[in-house]
Amino acid sequence: MSFSDILDCKRVGDGVALMRLNRPKSRNALSRALRGDIVSCLAKLGEDDDVQAVVLTGNGEVFCAGFDLRELSEGNAHEIFAGAEAYHRDVHSFAKPLIAAVNGPALAGGMDLALMCDVRFGCAATRFGQPQVRMGIPAAFDLVRTALDEGSARYLCLSGDVIDASTAHAMGVVTKLFEDAGQMLEETLAAAASIAGSNGSAAMKARMLERQPTLFGE
Numbered sequence: 001m002s003f004s005d006i007l008d009c010k011r012v013g014d015g016v017a018l019m020r021l022n023r024p025k026s027r028n029a030l031s032r033a034l035r036g037d038i039v040s041c042l043a044k045l046g047e048d049d050d051v052q053a054v055v056l057t058g059n060g061e062v063f064c065a066g067f068d069l070r071e072l073s074e075g076n077a078h079e080i081f082a083g084a085e086a087y088h089r090d091v092h093s094f095a096k097p098l099i100a101a102v103n104g105p106a107l108a109g110g111m112d113l114a115l116m117c118d119v120r121f122g123c124a125a126t127r128f129g130q131p132q133v134r135m136g137i138p139a140a141f142d143l144v145r146t147a148l149d150e151g152s153a154r155y156l157c158l159s160g161d162v163i164d165a166s167t168a169h170a171m172g173v174v175t176k177l178f179e180d181a182g183q184m185l186e187e188t189l190a191a192a193a194s195i196a197g198s199n200g201s202a203a204m205k206a207r208m209l210e211r212q213p214t215l216f217g218e
Contacts, residue, residue: 005034009041015052015196017045024060029068035087052196057101066108092116101188103181108132122174123184129162
């Protein structure tokens with residue numbers, strides 16, 4: 001199976017698969033095609049018994065800039081967001097550990113994508129924020145609240161401010177922080193291998209999903 005907007009989507013080590021968003025010229029913006037590729041790639045990896053953990057990252061200097069603004073401007077924004085519910089649900093409920101290597105800015109829907117992962121590693125270029133609120137597009141507060149304390153979540157979702165890597169680390173949005181994106185990816189793959197080697201990781205993920213708040217129509 002090949003994907004137009006995702007690189008890899010394959011096993012890269014014992015029990016570990018890598019998927020890389022691949023729209024670097026569009027800052028890996030979440031077009032309909034990319035969202036569809038993400039869902040299809042995860043479905044493929046979910047069915048592979050040899051995959052026990054998945055690493056998600058972006059190709060280029062940006063992790064993900066959020067939904068594709070060109071598509072939003074040319075189409076019905078309400079319809080586009082409503083149609084994305086299945087994408088959010090499938091990513092958030094993916095049954096295997098999903099680890100984000102946030103190689104650059106993760107903004108708006110890109111921050112949401114990172115927060116839907118179980119673990120996030122960052123580097124000096126990592127940024128998080130919900131700047132779409134300044135355009136009148138609501139933030140996913142319930143999702144942001146799963147990773148930040150309520151006060152910080154409210155502030156980001158109301159202000160649209162963007163936080164840098166060190167602030168995100170201090171807030172607990174990222175678990176580990178590295179200076180270099182290459183080192184970050186290497187360390188993320190190593191962490192994924194450790195998780196994949198834990199026989200109970202899939203069962204633990206299932207228990208975690210059971211205890212998470214209901215999001216995205218689950």
